[in-house]
Amino acid sequence: MRGLQSDSNGEMSRMSPATVWKQVTGAGRNVVHRYNRLSVKGKTALVSVSLINVGLLIAVIIITPTRIGNWFNHLAESLRAMGVGGMFICALFVVIASHPPLFGFMGSMTLIGFTYGVWPGFLVASLAALSGAAIAFISVRTFFLGWIRKRSNDKWEAFGHVMRNKGLPLVVMIRYCPLPWAMGNGLFASIESVKLWQYMIANLAILPKLLIPVFIGSRLTSLTHDRPSHDPLQFWLNIGSILLSCSISILTGIWIYRLTLEQMRKLNDGGDEGELAADALERGALLGDYTDDEEAADEPLTLGHSMRPSDSMLRRTSSSSDSR
Template sequence: MTPKATTSLLTLAKKYAKLGFNRYRKLHVLGKLFIWLVILFYICMGITIIVLTPARISQFLYDKARALASTRFGWLIICIAIVCVSFPPLIGHTTLMFLCGFAYGLKGFWIGAVGSISGSAFAFLALRFLFSARLRAWSTQNQKWQALESVVRTKGLSLIILIRISPFPPWVYSNSLFASIEAVKLWQFVVATFFIMPKIFLHTFIGSRMAALSDGDQRGHMDTRTKALNAGLVVGGIIITIFTSWTVYNLVQGHIRNMTEFTPQVDELAAEAIEDYDEEAPLLSPTRV
């Protein structure tokens, strides 16, 4: 990674750390309590993993995943779960993509693909239908959003695809982002979503390799070289995911900030609208307009 990329990564990390801390300070006491309960949960989960050992836990998860895969409508259960986490503020899309590969192997890609396309389309339609009046009232008062809408309206499908494959905003917020932009049509959003299929395949592949290492029987029949190869594929897949996500994000931001069709001010406001979307979120903010 180049020094420039490292500096950019550190800057983004500091920005989101500061943003997270400021949000925490604004939370009600119950909200802060919930955050600490979540932290306590992860601490307890870490202790549990240490006590029970990763091998026993991974075997348990593998057995449950195989039981789900052998269920007649197990694939439908996962699809419904994917649809549900496509609606904000729920999260877990990437985890479910891993589960598709963990339970079904590479065949799980089709489950993840169908669930992702369906879930994102349902979320797009539902959010736009429920909040269309609120969106119009909000967007007329926000310069960043007006800039983003004008940029998307002018550039069309090509820019929509670029933003869609970018890792920021994440899956669930990306769905609400496009539902918030009136210039984006449903067919454009669905077409753009097809371009994240390579990412879904990669997540499914990582899940399938994790399953092979989690099952004691399969692991027992592997020699050291095969185990190392599977572990390397998992780690390599994760590294590829992180690297490509970061690269795409920088390309998208650079493209938006350097469009010659608009003034530099409009380009900057449009880029900031995407960066700060989860903070401002016109369809998710509790503030009424």
């Protein structure tokens, strides 16, 4: 564990401003490169999601943000009027959305912030998120582990071995990666070397990250009541705080994700396990590379698709073995 932490600290100290700037300027080329490497299914999924988002944006413009804001205001008032029952309903949304393959976790957390503010909203959201993560972990581990074992491969076994060797620090780092909450619950539950207590400690460690959607929801409440003509400074401060919170969350998640992959690739105690484990995480994450000659990797590994090491991976690992 100390070796992993010291490597992480050393890597962070070597990141000069010039290196950071180079990564920022190359982000656009990296996005284009990743898109070009997507298979037909991957490109279709990406275009479909983009069209859905554009459709939602057009719907918001047609309906007008004011009407949507008024509807959510009425919903929030109804939930608050229910007292503890309203809190339970909001928490239930979070718990249900925590189980893979369901979605809506971040929206449910934002609704809690919109309805109850940062406090007691963050308390309700935290308890619901932790409960949902525990229930999803136990459910997947109890009912789906045998099904997952039948579809495991060398990369997945290497991933589990690295997780077993490095323990809690690596669990926390991967939990900070930009994986959807429900998908992360299924990911860790499918790795037998990850214990429930380790996973719950990792969830406790990322509670500050869960504060962001609650905070954004509380700021959205102010935006639905305030108008730029009433208090321009307050209005634009709310807009700025929302954008800043989103930027911090996204950039931090991507940075930790890339750092985690880099550290995992350095763990070659058992041959090429570090490289295979990093590749397994990359295939299971939304930021993974899916090429045309890896058709089976179009879906995340947590969905049970078979993903044998590709020829490029075998060439890469064999060359690294020869160099050693």
